[in-house]
Amino acid sequence: MATDGLHESETLAALRSEAEGLKGKLEEERAKLHDVELHQVAERVEALGQFVMKTRRTLKGHGNKVLCMDWCRDKRRIVSSSQDGKVIVWDSFTTNKEHAVTMPCTWVMACAYAPSGCAIACGGLDNKCSVYPLTFDKNENMAAKKRSVAMHTNYLSACSFTNSDMQILTASGDGTCALWDVESGQLLQSFHGHGADVLCLDLAPSETGNTFVSGGCDKKAMVWDMRSGQCVQAFETHESDINSVRYYPSGDAFASGSDDATCRLYDLRADREVAIYSKESIIFGASSVDFSLSGRLLFAGYNDYTINVWDVLKGARASILFGHENRVSTLRVSPDGTAFCSGSWDHTLRVWA
Amino acid sequence: MSATNNVAQARKLVEQLRIEAGIERIKVSKASSELMSYCEQHARSDPLLVGVPASENPFKDKKPWRAEGAVSLRSP
Numbered sequence: 553m554a555t556d557g558l559h560e561s562e563t564l565a566a567l568r569s570e571a572e573g574l575k576g577k578l579e580e581e582r583a584k585l586h587d588v589e590l591h592q593v594a595e596r597v598e599a600l601g602q603f604v605m606k607t608r609r610t611l612k613g614h615g616n617k618v619l620c621m622d623w624c625r626d627k628r629r630i631v632s633s634s635q636d637g638k639v640i641v642w643d644s645f646t647t648n649k650e651h652a653v654t655m656p657c658t659w660v661m662a663c664a665y666a667p668s669g670c671a672i673a674c675g676g677l678d679n680k681c682s683v684y685p686l687t688f689d690k691n692e693n694m695a696a697k698k699r700s701v702a703m704h705t706n707y708l709s710a711c712s713f714t715n716s717d718m719q720i721l722t723a724s725g726d727g728t729c730a731l732w733d734v735e736s737g738q739l740l741q742s743f744h745g746h747g748a749d750v751l752c753l754d755l756a757p758s759e760t761g762n763t764f765v766s767g768g769c770d771k772k773a774m775v776w777d778m779r780s781g782q783c784v785q786a787f788e789t790h791e792s793d794i795n796s797v798r799y800y801p802s803g804d805a806f807a808s809g810s811d812d813a814t815c816r817l818y819d820l821r822a823d824r825e826v827a828i829y830s831k832e833s834i835i836f837g838a839s840s841v842d843f844s845l846s847g848r849l850l851f852a853g854y855n856d857y858t859i860n861v862w863d864v865l866k867g868a869r870a871s872i873l874f875g876h877e878n879r880v881s882t883l884r885v886s887p888d889g890t891a892f893c894s895g896s897w898d899h900t901l902r903v904w905a
Numbered sequence: 906m907s908a909t910n911n912v913a914q915a916r917k918l919v920e921q922l923r924i925e926a927g928i929e930r931i932k933v934s935k936a937s938s939e940l941m942s943y944c945e946q947h948a949r950s951d952p953l954l955v956g957v958p959a960s961e962n963p964f965k966d967k968k969p970w971r972a973e974g975a976v977s978l979r980s981p
Contacts (some may be wrong), residue, residue, distance in 0.1 A: 560912060567915035574922035585932045593937040597945070602909070603956055608964040737943045745921070785925060786925055802943045804936070821930060822936040831956045846947035847940070848954050865941055905953070905964040 582824045586730055590817070594865035600848075605861070608876050608891065609903040611642050613649055618895035619676070620710075620882045627888045631672045633660035639674045641686065644893065644903050651686055653694045656709045662710045666717040673701070673720055675708035681722050683734055702732045710753045712764075714778075721764060721778075723750040727779050729766050731778060743776050745783045752796045757803040765806050767794030767877045773808050773818065787818050789825045796840040796883075800864075801847045807864075809838030817854050817864065829862040831869060840882050845889030853880030859904075875902055 616636035623630055630649070631640045637658045641651040657678035664673045666683075675681040681702035684694055702708070706725035713720055714731075719740065723729045729743040729750055748769035755765045762778040773794055775785040792811035796873065799806045805819045805826070813834050817827040835855035843850055849870065850862040859880055861871040878897035885892040891905035931950055952962065959965040 564912050564915055567912065567919050571915065571918050571922055574926050575918065577921065577924045581930065585930050588934045589933050590933070590937045590940070593934060595939060597941055600954075603954070605953070657921070680970065782924065783921060790919065800940065800943075801947070802940070804943075805940060812976065818941065819936040821939075822933045823930045824933070826933055826937065826940075841928045844951050844953040846944050846951035846954055848944045848948060848951065865944060885953070888952070889950075890957065890962050892953065903964055905962055 561712070570742045585822055587826065590819075590865065591867040594867075597865050599812065599866075600863055602889075603871070605871065605873060605904050607902045607905045609644055609647055611638055611641075611644070611647055611901040611903070612899070613652075614638060614899045614901075616899060617878070617897040617901060618881060618901055619659065619661050620663045620674075621893055621895045621901060622663055622665045622672075622882055623885060623886050623893065625667055625887050626669055627886050627890070629665070629669065630893055630901065630903075631663050631665050631674075632871075632882075632895055633663040633674050633676070634899075635659050639663055639672065639684075640878075641672065642901070644891075651694060653684055653698075659707070662708050662722075664711050664713055664720075666713050667715065668717050668864050669866075671717060672710050673713065675702070675711060675722075677707050679704045679707060679724070681708050681711045681720055681732070683720070699734070699737075699784055701737050702730060704728070704730070706749070709749065709751045712753060712755055714755060715758055721753060721755065721859065723753045723766055726747040727768070728765075729776065741778060741781045743774075743781055743783070745774055745776075746770050746772060751793060754798050754806065756799055757801065759803060763796045764902075765795040765799065767808055767810075769793045771810075773797055773806070775806075775820065785820065785823060787825060789816065790814070792837070795837065798842050801843055801845065807841050807850055809841040809852050811837035813837055814840055815850060815856075815862065817850075824887070828865070829860075829865050829867060833862065839880060841896075842883055842885045842892060843894075844885060848873050851892055853883040853885055855879045857896070857898075859883065859894060873904065875898070 583592045584726040586811045614634040619630040632643045637655045659677045661676040702722045704724035710723040731741040750768040753766040767773045773788045790810040796809040814830040820825045838852045859873040876896040882895040894902045
């Protein structure tokens with residue numbers, strides 16, 4: 553009816569105007585607390601000393617671009633995945649390959665090590681996240697024990713076990729994140745809110761509680777309550793896709809890396825961006841970021857083949873690392889902070905210390 | 906009907922914004938101090954920050970291999 557249509561559009565207009573009002577209020581509240589910049593407060597912190605980082609190991613064996621990697625909690629094993637469909641488990645001390653499995657799809661964009669060290673998860677263009685138990689029995693075919701856990705309607709971009717081998721969190725090109733029970737494959741919770749592909753996620757350090765952060769092609773970073781599925785905070789200051797998000801070790805902040813060639817730091821309790829890590833000379837996207845153990849250093853891999861090391865507090869670049877011969881696509885600091893590993897489109901992984 | 910969807914979506918957005926607008930926040934000065942204090946407390950046990958002797962870092966052992974190029978700059 554004509555009158556119903558009129559009523560609908562009045563309600564819509566009212567809601568839209570309320571939304572605009574709330575957005576304005578949000579900006580106002582955030583601005584009120586913006587009394588100083590992080591790098592200003594950090595002026596009294598001691599400057600970083602000279603430090604040297606070199607490639608200590610090169611892991612060769614993938615036949616195509618390395619897309620993702622993760623450390624085992626034993627601080628020595630690494631799982632990596634590639635465009636060629638292969639997932640490899642390495643002993644990073646010896647550079648030996650301990651396991652290898654070929655996925656039924658190419659572009660395995662995500663992989664993760666289970667907390668127990670007894671399984672790995674991976675997925676990509678198959679739209680799934682599958683779990684493979686790791687066995688040392690040479691007679692066992694790893695692929696035979698594969699279990700499909702997550703099903704999305706577009707590519708899998710990221711996955712992570714929660715604190716146990718029993719649950720996996722996934723992010724997808726379908727714009728959602730989801731929490732799954734590994735044993736049954738059941739969907740436990742889904743997270744809707746991104747307006748485009750979700751590219752990355754990171755779980756809050758366990759002491760901080762049940763939240764995680766995700767970043768996407770909608771330029772937004774969103775913090776979620778895992779139990780309710782609710783988005784609790786959202787940040788939209790990047791100018792392009794967010795490729796990587798990582799919590800600060802205390803859980804009070806997180807960093808992001810983006811195609812806009814910047815990395816940024818968002819403080820969760822101030823509810824705003826508190827630092828931008830950028831230089832005019834850096835014009836290529838940052839693909840992956842991770843903190844050193846104390847949170848003082850932020851390692852960021854870029855599409856210009858370099859790794860920049862940022863002083864998180866002072867905002868300045870502390871070092872630039874060369875070595876990869878193509879884009880750096882993935883980067884993680886080891887669990888005990890003694891080294892970090894980078895993976896690249898040059899088919900290799902490097903361990904730096 | 907798409908009009909109803911629009912209203913439902915708009916309502917969801919308003920609810921979401923209400924949640925986000927309502928959270929408690931602290932000043933950047935306080936948040937910054939706490940980030941700094943965490944760094945300071947943990948600096949000594951951050952191997953990549955302070956460096957550890959080759960004998961304590963399994964990646965820095967004396968195995969002969971080609972340690973390929975990295976340049977460390979102290980740029981402002």
